[in-house]
Amino acid sequence: MEYTHKPVLLAPCIEALRIRPDGVYVDGTLGRAGHSMEIARRLTTGRLICIDRDMAAIDAAKERLAPYLDRVTLVHSNFSELGGVLREAGVAGADGMLFDLGVSSPQLDDGARGFSYMQDAPLDMRMDTSAPLTAYEVVNTWSGEELRRILWEYGEERYAPAVARAIVRARETAPVATTLELVEIIKSAMPPAALREKQHPAKRSFQAIRIAVNGELDALPPMLQSAVDGLNPGGRLAVITFHSLEDRIVKQTLRDLAKGCTCPPEFPVCVCGNKPKIRLVTRKPIVADGTELADNPRARSAKLRVAEKCDPFDL
Secondary structure: OOOOOOOOHHHHHHHHHHHOOEEEEOOOOOOOHHHHHHHHHOOOEEEEEEEOEEEEHHHHHHHHHHHOOOOOEEEOOOHHHHHHHHHHHHHHHHHEEEEEEEOHHHHHHHHOOOOOOOOOOOOOOOOOOOOOOOOOHHHHHOOOHHHHHHHHHOOOOOOOHHHHHHHHHHHHHHHEEEEEHHHHHHHHHHOOOHHHHOOOOOOHHHHHHHHHOOOOOOHHHHHHHHHHHEEEEEEEEEEEOOOOOHHHHHEEEHHHHHHHHOOOOOOOOOOOOOOOOEEEEOOOOOOOOHHHHHHOHOOOOOOEEEEEEEHHHHO
């Protein structure tokens, strides 16, 4: 399949990373290499480590990044394994890291992957197709209570109890095998007013199931901690999120890492000894401007947060 890939918030990301020709950088979510290409082309003696859990992304990047492969290392892994990836690559410290979270446009556009509620396909939703857990297993074997929980927590679906009950009822007759079967079950659980809303009625539920299949949210805080640990002093961390759950976790984790002291406010002096690990470059997230939105509507929900690692000797 041919993809027309438009990396979101590309210019703000490149500006935030302050790329040096001899620097070491990490793209922790390679995707279709739009961000990676712009980083790699700015390097001369520097190095770019590209990570993705989707082998299709790694294979596509070999061709797309062909002119720059002398300075690029492609790694098939999950960003939750960031620390191990950097050690294996012999990287003692990076000067910048970028993470573009969530499902990629090619994964959504490839109906066979089972991410889309607009195309019929087997229930899969795995970003890493070698991973054991699929959407089929979640939908057909998880308890009604667990389904209700993920629909509410990961999808913020206000009809989560009704949708969970509908799924359980349907699978008692026969397993739910395809995406459009699941869409019809979700729609059957919703009142007419919800079906008339602009947003597709299955969007929140599909998001929730995808997050559960791929363990997306649980991996975020430790990944951000590993990223900060792996940066050189003065190195930049740029993170793009696409929904409120991701952004809330990233925002709070970065705030905690920037805070330092965790002593109760009534303590007259600090006894914990914790120092800030980062400073927040962006207090509010950077969002797409009108020009980008006109060219790439998928950037509408994107938010970019940027932090810089502190030099411990300056604290």
